[in-house]
Amino acid sequence: MDTARLHADAQVVDAHNDLILLVDHMDKRGKTDHFAEFWLPELRAGGVDVQVLPIWIDEDHQSEGALRRTLLLAERIHELAVQYPDDVAICSTAADIDAANQSGRIALVMAIEGAHGIGQDPKLIRTLFRAGVRVASIAHYGRTFLADGSGLDDTARGGLTPQGIEVFTEMERLGMVFDLSHLGVTGVEDVLNLASRPLLATHSTCLVITDNHRSLGDDQIRRIAALGGVVGIAAAIPWFVDPHNPTADRVVDHIEHVVDIAGIDHVGLGPDIIDDYFQEVWGGWPAHAGDPSGNAGAIGPYEPAEIKRPSDLVKVTDAMVRRGFGEQDVKKVLGDNVMRVFREVMGVPSQRERSSS
Numbered sequence: 001m002d003t004a005r006l007h008a009d010a011q012v013v014d015a016h017n018d019l020i021l022l023v024d025h026m027d028k029r030g031k032t033d034h035f036a037e038f039w040l041p042e043l044r045a046g047g048v049d050v051q052v053l054p055i056w057i058d059e060d061h062q063s064e065g066a067l068r069r070t071l072l073l074a075e076r077i078h079e080l081a082v083q084y085p086d087d088v089a090i091c092s093t094a095a096d097i098d099a100a101n102q103s104g105r106i107a108l109v110m111a112i113e114g115a116h117g118i119g120q121d122p123k124l125i126r127t128l129f130r131a132g133v134r135v136a137s138i139a140h141y142g143r144t145f146l147a148d149g150s151g152l153d154d155t156a157r158g159g160l161t162p163q164g165i166e167v168f169t170e171m172e173r174l175g176m177v178f179d180l181s182h183l184g185v186t187g188v189e190d191v192l193n194l195a196s197r198p199l200l201a202t203h204s205t206c207l208v209i210t211d212n213h214r215s216l217g218d219d220q221i222r223r224i225a226a227l228g229g230v231v232g233i234a235a236a237i238p239w240f241v242d243p244h245n246p247t248a249d250r251v252v253d254h255i256e257h258v259v260d261i262a263g264i265d266h267v268g269l270g271p272d273i274i275d276d277y278f279q280e281v282w283g284g285w286p287a288h289a290g291d292p293s294g295n296a297g298a299i300g301p302y303e304p305a306e307i308k309r310p311s312d313l314v315k316v317t318d319a320m321v322r323r324g325f326g327e328q329d330v331k332k333v334l335g336d337n338v339m340r341v342f343r344e345v346m347g348v349p350s351q352r353e354r355s356s357s
Helices: 003-009 019-027 034-045 066-083 094-102 124-130 162-174 185-194 218-226 248-262 275-282 314-322 327-345
Strands: 012-014 048-056 088-090 106-113 133-136 200-206 230-233 267-269
Touching (some): 003 314, 003 327, 012 267, 012 327, 019 034, 019 048, 019 066, 019 275, 034 048, 034 066, 034 106, 048 066, 048 094, 048 133, 048 327, 066 088, 066 124, 088 094, 094 106, 094 327, 124 133, 124 162, 162 185, 185 218, 200 218, 200 248, 218 230, 218 248, 230 248, 230 327, 248 267, 248 314, 267 327, 314 327
Parallel strands (some): 012 048, 048 106, 088 106
């Protein structure tokens, strides 16, 4: 099988790349062409057809500055579409994605990670939807007004707050895809009990392979699949793949495990590409990248991930082919499965009643 041709023919969906953070960082240093000079060639080399762009809010902005920072990054994504209209398009529905890809453009799907900008006001999820956001998680490592993140699993058992339930309900009603990645174990349970539509874990791994608070247990994976959802496998952060062997083959171990327990229709890719941001901004990987306590000793030694940039994604395709995945199954993992969720949910209102918030 011609791996390069197969990868090029597939509709490749990257469910999680934090590239807008580095674009913003470079903007502030006068390098406003960074997206065109670095990321566009990388995305093209990686065959990426659909790029989900999460807006993550760092600690300096997680209180009163969170909403302002969220909206500024959202505006920057919109500016990219204006700057490079022949290369990218912001998409609100699966039909928009298909149209963008058919015209040779990369489809950009706006997302929020952690939803810090919502604060205690659930109605702001509607504002963000109007701004173009179509995928959202409601916690990161720590606690928000909506839920507890996975980094608190050892110290807290908090699930969704009343505001978090309102936001989740409104997301389903609007047609915004819920993202389970980073949500604490009790919050995942709450969402799976409430959900009536397919959802994503955009950038997660399998607990049975990597014992990390960011990994999903087998029962969680099965329940995501039962709802028609998809687990996007993280590939670019060593601690989530395997700190001692973070290779493309190890990424495929995670893919195979989801296939074994939930079926080929419920796994995709969410590499969580962040290495260049850390190298540029931090001069290397900060301790808290792998452990929310900031305790570098808790992380231990690690090897660099084989998948660092979009151009590396073909290595995952090659590993799947070597492992015996058929052409249609490879295409499902590369993007068809996530696209199915987008077709069913993204911008498609449900019959839920509107939240009273």
